[in-house]
Amino acid sequence: MNIFNIIGPVMVGPSSSHTAGAVRIGNVCRKLLGEKVRKADIYFHGSFRRTGRGHGTDRALLAGLMGFAVDDPRIPDSFSYAEKAGMLFSFHGIDLGEDAHPNSVKLDLESVSGRKLSIVASSVGGGSILINEIDGLSANFSGELPTLIVHNLDQPGHVAEVTSMLQHKSVNIATMQLYRSGRGGHAVMVIECDQEVPEESLDWLKHLEGVEKVTYYSLSED
Amino acid sequence: MFQSLEEILQACSEKKKLFWEIVLEDDCKEEGITREESLEKMHLTWKAMADSDRSYDPGLLSASGLSGGDAAKMDAWRKRGTTICGDFLNRMMVRALRVAESNACMKRIVAAPTAGACGVIPAVLLTIQEEKKLKDSEMVRALYVAGGIGGVIAGRFCISGAEGGCQAEIGSAAAMASGAAVYLMGGTNEEIANACALTISSMLGLVCDPVAGLVEVPCIKRNVTGTMNAVAAAEMTLAGIQTRIPPDEVIDAMKTVGRSIVPELRETGLGGLAATQTGQKIREALEREQ
DSSP states (O other): OOOHHOOOOOOESSSSSIIIIHHHHHHHHHHHHHHEEEEEEEEEEEHHHHHHHHHHHHHHHHHTHHHTOTTTGGGHHHHHHHHHTTTTEEEEEEEOOSSSEEEEEEEEEETOOOOEEEEEEEEETTTTTEEETTTTEEEESSSSOOOOEEEESSTTTTTHHHHHHHHHTTTOOEEEEEEEESSEEEEEEEEEEESSSOOOHHHHHHTTEEEEEEEEEEEEEO | SSSOOHHHHHHHHHHHHHHHHHHHHHHHHHHTHHHHHHHHHHHHHHHHHHHHHHHHOOTTTOTTSSSSSSHHHHHHHHTTTTOHHHHHHHHHHHHHHHHHHHHHHOEEEEEESSSSTTHHHHHHHHHHHHTOOOHHHHHHHHEEEEEEEHHHHHSSSSSSSHHOGGTTTTHHHHHHHHHHHHHHTTTHHHHHHHHHHHHHHEEEOOOOOOGGSSOOOHHHHHHHHHHHHHHEEEHHHTTTTTSSSSSSHHHHHHHHHHHHHHHHBBBBBSGGGGSSSHHHHHHHHHHHHO
16 A cells, blocks of 8 residues: 555545545546546445435546546535536436445446446445446456456457457556356456557457457546 | 554664655655655645645535534634633644544545544644644655554554444544654654554544444544544653553554454444434434435
8 A cells, every 4th residue: 555545645525435436436437438428327326325425425426427536626516517517417226236345336328429338336445446347247447557348259269369469569467357148148358457558459459350349448638 | 565663663773764764765665756756745745634624614514414613613612712721732623623524524635544534633733833833844754654654554454444443544543643743743763653552552442333324423523532642642652651562563452453343333334323313313314315
């Protein structure tokens, strides 16, 4: 742990997990969507559902979706900023099951150009977060590293294609996870990298046969 | 990060350097940044702490309606001049309330080590700075002392109420503030560790029992008592009073005590004050609103 996590972060209160973590979930979702959010339907689970209003979790999440940082003093007024920006939003309760982290949230998002994204994320303590699911498939990454998510058909060779591309671009893999819905069905790889993946490589991946969707989470500012 | 206070003290004596400098050097090494970069960042953190006190708005209420305005009451009492423990300690109490209430009201604070305990360190340090007319550069060094202590506690145990109870949040904040206060008063490296031990010894076993699960009741007022514990331990230390149990062992005791705190008393809102009749009523009323 870094000293500025002990004396810090500088943040808008009241809770690192329920407020700062919620802002970060919003930040990561906005980047994954790749565009401004037009519509957000937000479903709170567990402790987020029970104590979210008192912790400003709703306002924090919305602020994060607009790209506000964890210490942005506009966080408490994010509803009115969102309304001014013409963003549609709604909040609901949900039960994501016993296995879900108590501080979990599901977001159904739509971008200004009509792109859709469904995400389940959780705030796991001290402002750290995990993205658990993207469009119904497991993901599990923290948003602390550049992350490449490739949805593909479950057939031989796709992992090799992606990893050799990364090797070619001198991108080191920090963690890698593979999931599939069933043999020969849909599969997803989630790769956290030490370096950013170049845009042309992402385009190249998108056009590969058998690759259904490429989502990239970059640390660079948009 | 250092795994024990003893390690920091050893590094101090080997390199003939002060506590804060050893912690600063360690941060530079771990993060791969220069001394200037680290100091600049800590300076901004100190500014943010001072702002979190200065920007207090007595008119604000928290979303639950449970908190707000108490720091203004405390300050009005202080100004009447008929307090029990004098102006200096009352100023500290005012600040602890201001920053902790601001946190509950969604204002900008520095989590130190957590958002729930954010009032303790600014209360102790800003008031000492005001009283002793110390420069900001000196205060930045004090924050490294506090950070070094917090880092050891986080490494040996934790700084989260959900894991270790309130002793790990307010208790840690007070231990950090106490060591920093001793440094500012010219205490030795060993005395910094001593103050940390004395503080934690007095706060072992403190449970985390927030009403309705919110960082408000009793968290805000515990920032005040944490502050008082911190200065009492610093004052005892400066008088030459020694801890009988070595500082790292005291931190380990906090860990074993933390392990035996039942889950109901670790931020679940199910035990202690949260489980009282009134605590339950408050929770039910808020859940209906939700």
